[in-house]
Amino acid sequence: MKNAKAAVALFKPSPNRLETKAQTTNSAARAIIDAEAVAREAKTAKLRRARLEMEERALLDAPAAPAKKKSRTAK
Secondary structure: OHHHHHHHHHHOOOOOHHHHHHHHHHHHHHHHHHHHHHHHHHHHHHHHHHHHHHHHHHHHHOOOOOOOOOOOOOO
């Protein structure tokens, strides 16, 4: 049975030159796309944190609105 593994490896079709180039291009493109996605998600998270902090500061720094006077109704 030792030779069975060697025979499978020997007769296994190897990819041709064009398939190998396509695989290389595909893996490079996927790596670039994945890196861009990670960078985009990091930027979105950073901007979201900044917006939430800005909104929180705006709420804390905003002066209290003066109380409205009640209008008199005519009898």
